[in-house]
Amino acid sequence: MSDKPSEAAPVDKEDNWGYDLYPERRGEAARAKWWQIALFGAGQTNVEKTTCERNVYNCFENSPLVKLMYSALKASGCEIDLRRHIACEVCDVSVSGGYDPKLNQIVVCQNVVRNKGIIQGILTHEMIHMFDACRHQLDFKNIHHLACTEIRAANLTHCSFMSAMFQGDASPFRIRKQHAECVRVKALGSVMAVRPDVTKEEALAAIDKVFTKCYNDLEPIGRRIRRNSADMIRAYEEKGNYGYE
Numbered sequence: 688m689s690d691k692p693s694e695a696a697p698v699d700k701e702d703n704w705g706y707d708l709y710p711e712r713r714g715e716a717a718r719a720k721w722w723q724i725a726l727f728g729a730g731q732t733n734v735e736k737t738t739c740e741r742n743v744y745n746c747f748e749n750s751p752l753v754k755l756m757y758s759a760l761k762a763s764g765c766e767i768d769l770r771r772h773i774a775c776e777v778c779d780v781s782v783s784g785g786y787d788p789k790l791n792q793i794v795v796c797q798n799v800v801r802n803k804g805i806i807q808g809i810l811t812h813e814m815i816h817m818f819d820a821c822r823h824q825l826d827f828k829n830i831h832h833l834a835c836t837e838i839r840a841a842n843l844t845h846c847s848f849m850s851a852m853f854q855g856d857a858s859p860f861r862i863r864k865q866h867a868e869c870v871r872v873k874a875l876g877s878v879m880a881v882r883p884d885v886t887k888e889e890a891l892a893a894i895d896k897v898f899t900k901c902y903n904d905l906e907p908i909g910r911r912i913r914r915n916s917a918d919m920i921r922a923y924e925e926k927g928n929y930g931y932e
């Protein structure tokens with residue numbers, strides 16, 4: 688779901704998927720704000736879309752993680768069709784990407800992210816939600832299901848990339864503790880961005896309830912990726928061991 692905690696105002700409780708954050712999801716193109724038109728001209732949106740689509744395509748060609756997730760999805764019977772399942776769209780500036788469970792579509796926010804490395808992170812994160820939806824019949828309205836898939840996405844992507852920054856001369860035990868805490872905090876932000884109707888306490892309770900089980904479920908990447916390490920490539924090369932080709 689959403690990649691950044693947002694300050695979105697609580698909307699309709701029953702059917703809130705955070706869609707208010709994705710204006711194009713409602714079938715109408717987002718209108719440029721006056722200052723955007725003044726600064727860039729209205730054509731800017733189309734340029735952004737083309738750039739975003741090119742970056743997405745590039746990740747599917749070159750990123751070991753995205754390729755691994757692609758293989759895993761395919762092996763699970765949920766092959767990705769770039770045109771059908773990935774959409775570059777204009778979003779609220781508080782989010783960078785998301786997964787739309789109703790349409791089984793990944794949204795990349797063309798106006799927010801322009802960096803290929805970040806797009807790789809978003810795609811991998813959202814593809815983990817897609818994988819969970821494919822393999823585990825995830826019910827995104829169930830707070831425990833949502834918490835679990837957000838823990839897994841944070842664990843396998845965001846916090847693993849971040850962990851090297853904290854390492855320094857810390858003991859392995861401290862690193863492990865910090866990594867788990869990173870996952871907890873990141874998952875909390877994601878759950879709350881998708882479910883503004885849920886309090887922080889309720890979200891944390893749901894996360895803690897499923898934490899151990901979901902934190903230790905490393906499918907389909909098989910390891911926590913460390914930044915600047917060969918893990919990413921190793922995981923991709925070992926994909927055959929997990930039955931993904």
Ligand SMILES: [Zn+2]
Pocket residue numbers: 688689690812813816836837840877
């Ligand atoms: Zn997410």
